[in-house]
Amino acid sequence: MSASNPTPPGGPIVEGPLDPEHDATASLALEPDYVSRLTGLVVATTGESREVISPLNGAPLAHIPQSSDDDVAAAFAKARVAQEKWAATPVAERERILLKLHDLVLDRQDEILDLIVLESGKARKHAFDEPLHIALTARYYGRRSSKILDTERKLGVIPVLTRVELNHVPKGVVGIISPWNYPFTMALCDGIAAIAAGNAVVIKPDSQTMLSALLGAELLAEAGLPENLWTVVAGPGSEVGTSIIQRADYVCFTGSTSTGKLVAKQAAERLIGASLELGGKNPMLVLRDADIEKAAEGATRAVFSNSGQLCVSVERLFVDDHVYDRFVERFVARTQAMTLGATLGWENDMGTLISQAQVDTATAHVEDAVSKGARVLTGGKARPDLAPFFFEPTILEGVTPEMTCFGNETFGPVVSLYRFHSEEEAIERANDGEYGLNGSIYSRDTSRARRIARQIKCGTININEAFGATFASIDAPMGGMRESGQGRRQGVEGILRYTETQSVASQAVLRFAPQFGMSEQAYAKFMTASLRVLKSLGRA
Incomplete structure (x- = not known):
């Protein structure tokens, strides 16, 4: 990869206007020089290429050299x-x-x-x-x-005489x-x-x-x-x-x-x-004291951002029975009010899925659920009139364990609603299954919500927010529990995972062996007494 940039940045990359009000599907061909500049960065000598299409209209965007x-x-x-x-x-x-x-x-x-x-x-x-x-x-x-x-100082075994440093080696x-x-x-x-x-x-x-x-x-x-x-x-x-x-x-x-x-x-x-x-089958909990309007707004983002193709997207929504009906009314209304479209502009609240495979999964999950008794409160079908791979934002009610979408990740704009009658029940159901990536809790009592969060087996939990609070807080590690993964990105853990820890210790005066004419037995007694003294001094 070279640092040279033969074509100055900042100009339009698409042939035709880029007015936010413009119908982007009318003019989507990328400038050939732009495509060539980017694809030239691939290390590939096979002479083969793979076509990339735009899900906005199914038209070719580029041919990518294959390695x-x-x-x-x-x-x-x-x-x-x-x-x-x-x-x-x-x-x-x-x-x-x-x-x-x-x-x-x-x-x-x-x-x-x-x-x-x-x-x-x-x-x-x-x-x-x-x-x-x-x-x-x-x-x-x-x-x-x-x-x-930076190199860190660590406690040495013998105060003053043992100096230990910890290096982080790439x-x-x-x-x-x-x-x-x-x-x-x-x-x-x-x-x-x-x-x-x-x-x-x-x-x-x-x-x-x-x-x-x-x-x-x-x-x-x-x-x-x-x-x-x-x-x-x-x-x-x-x-x-x-x-x-x-x-x-x-x-x-x-x-x-x-x-x-x-x-x-x-x-x-x-x-x-x-x-x-x-993967994830991420839960959201709406407690009885939640601000219903904020919870409905948050649920709309948590479920339908990027058409549900988001690792931390919510697919299971648990709502306290006391507020369930009011919440569902507002959530469905917000969902039905969304602007759907597949354009380059800012006007859309939800875009399209990326491929036919994603459409097929969403369709199969909804059809399976409906065939076994679930109800579609809104959405539920593909919308090829909007884009080749478009699927409506979909809310299901009455999903049960024998349905595919109950425990399997859809990775699309489909969510299942569930009532709960106690917080203990909500926690148990949120922890059901093998995943544990992200969750969210809506409650006016944030202290109580934090206590509940500690009982939910997810790597990140957002309170009174869909997913952005943890995702955008780079100092906070992000990752999953159980079958949602291992390791963490972001924060200190996110950089130290790419290093080896190296301990370097230097020793002065005393060595870890008998000296000054000591026998092995006398050395052992001396070290035993030293350990007792160090404990009494509060040393780790």
């Missing part, structure tokens, strides 16, 4: 050379590059939003979450990395396999922490959304990241993803639980670490 195993090997070889020099680069210089990235992302957010919407089909208002999250992440590690990675080359649902932020947020820690990155973004990830790579180069520290390869996960895992010093994967288990197995065979953010 071979030899291409992945070459990427890692160059990355290892670059990483050795990068590891010796002062952390302050790495931070400077990340702060430059922060500014570039904000400056070029219109271009970023256009590309995200074109590739993913999400509403522009939901696409904005991505440059926002990357700017927050770049600023956090651009300000905090030096402090987090692992080497990190392999990242990123998903399609948040193509810009997930292609960058994990890798930002990896390079801040002194590593190189080889990344395989999902084949459906390569362009957004490639734009991120271009921005990193423009921010000043040295060549070969961030390399993009392309191809099927079963081939190129496996090639990455076979060579990486650490693997970061975001995707389905089934694939995550395969990644974990392959990483374990090599005895390398892996962080995995996987």
Whole structure:
């Protein structure tokens, strides 16, 4: 990857006007020079390519060069050379590059939003979450990395005479396999922490959304990241993803639980670490003292942001029986009032799903539930009149355990409503199943909500908010419990996962063996007495 940028940024990337009121589906062809510039960043020599289409109208966007195993090997070889020099680069210089990235992302957010919407089909208002999250992440590690990675003093066994320091040593080359649902932020947020820690990155973004990830790579180069520290390869996960895992010093994967288990197995065979953010069947609890209007607004965002194609999206909504009817009335009304569309503009409250496979899953889940007695309160069907892969925001009532959508992740704009009669029942039902990624609680009594949160088996819990409070608080680690994954992104844990801890101890005067003519028995008595004294002094 070169830092050169042959085409000046900031101009339109789509042929035709980009007026927010313009019907984006009438003019979606990306400028050839723009596509060529981005696809040129892929390390690929096979001569093969894969077509990327826009879910807005099903039209081709680009042809992405495909990488071979030899291409992945070459990427890692160059990355290892670059990483050795990068590891010796002062952390302050790495931070400077990340702060430059922060500014570039904000400056070029219109271009970023256009590309995200074109590739993913999400509403522009939901696409904005991505440059926002990357700017927050770049600023956090651009300000905090030096402090987090600085050598730490630890307690020595003998006060004054034993000095112990803890170093954080980069692992080497990190392999990242990123998903399609948040193509810009997930292609960058994990890798930002990896390079801040002194590593190189080889990344395989999902084949459906390569362009957004490639734009991120271009921005990193423009921010000043040295060549070969961030390399993009392309191809099927079963081939190129496996090639990455076979060579990486650490693997970061975001995707389905089934694939995550395969990644974990392959990483374990090599005895390398892996962080995995996987599936979820996320619960929201609306307590009897909740502000119903705020809860209904939050539920609308929690369920339908990015058409439900969000790892922390709510798919199970538990409402106290005392307020259930009022809440459902407001939630259904808000859902039915949403503006649906597949355009580049800001007017849409919900966009389209990304592919026919996602439509098929949502359709199958709803049809199965209805056939077994569930009721559709609103939505429930595909809307090809809006876009090829559009599915209506859907609220189900009366979902029972024998229905597919009861415990299986839909990853679409479908939610099931449930009454509960006590908080103990709500907690038990929220913990039902094998997932544990995200949850939310609505209550005017935030202290009580926090106590309940501690009993829910989810890696993140939001109180009186859909998901943004934890997602946007970069100092707070984010990740799942149980089958929702392992490891954490964000915060101190999010950068230290890419380092090895190295303890260095120096010893003065006394050695850990008999001296001054002591016998082994006398030495043992001396050390025993010393331990008693240290305990009496309050030493750890």
